[in-house]
Amino acid sequence: MLVKLLLTSLLVASTAAQVPLPTKLVLTLEAAKRTVAAAEAEARRNGWAVSIAVVDDSGHLLLFQRMDGSKLVAIDIAIRKARTAAYFQGPTKDLEAEVAAGRTALLPIDGFMPLEGGVPIVAGGQMVGAIGVSGVTGAEDAQCAIAGAAAVR
Numbered sequence: 001m002l003v004k005l006l007l008t009s010l011l012v013a014s015t016a017a018q019v020p021l022p023t024k025l026v027l028t029l030e031a032a033k034r035t036v037a038a039a040e041a042e043a044r045r046n047g048w049a050v051s052i053a054v055v056d057d058s059g060h061l062l063l064f065q066r067m068d069g070s071k072l073v074a075i076d077i078a079i080r081k082a083r084t085a086a087y088f089q090g091p092t093k094d095l096e097a098e099v100a101a102g103r104t105a106l107l108p109i110d111g112f113m114p115l116e117g118g119v120p121i122v123a124g125g126q127m128v129g130a131i132g133v134s135g136v137t138g139a140e141d142a143q144c145a146i147a148g149a150a151a152v153r
Helices: 002-017 027-047 073-088 093-102 139-150
Strands: 052-056 061-066 118-123 126-134
Touching: 002 139, 027 052, 027 061, 027 126, 027 139, 052 073, 061 073, 073 093, 073 118, 073 126, 093 139, 118 139, 126 139
Parallel strands: none
Antiparallel strands: 052 061, 052 126, 118 126
16 A cells, blocks of 8 residues: 555656746846846936836835935835736826826725836746836836836846
8 A cells, every 4th residue: 555655655756747837037136236227327318306116927026216305105105016017917197097087996005006117027928027107207207117128128
């Protein structure tokens, strides 16, 4: 009986080892630094002081930067925009439009930030993270975030 159990266990382990796993791209710290640098460069070109947050594909913070003169409230907003873009796998501008149209059921979601300025970071057709920018208008925040996300492609 013990031999039969051992053979069955080996067969199951052998079969499981042969199942191919998908390949997943990840956002590295170096790529996050390029993302922040590109977003900061866009802000500087326009004379804006912003906070910039980059998260991985699960919404965990990889890198944060607050430019001199950026409002303190922009710290939390940038991080929440990045997390929201990662969780919903899309730009926060779309969620802002949904809430404005009356879809308020989204509002109680912990950390939800339906304000323009958060965008996914995509590489090789996969979402690898997201960037959130805060400090100026939503459209200006988004302009910086888009510039940052483009640095990874």
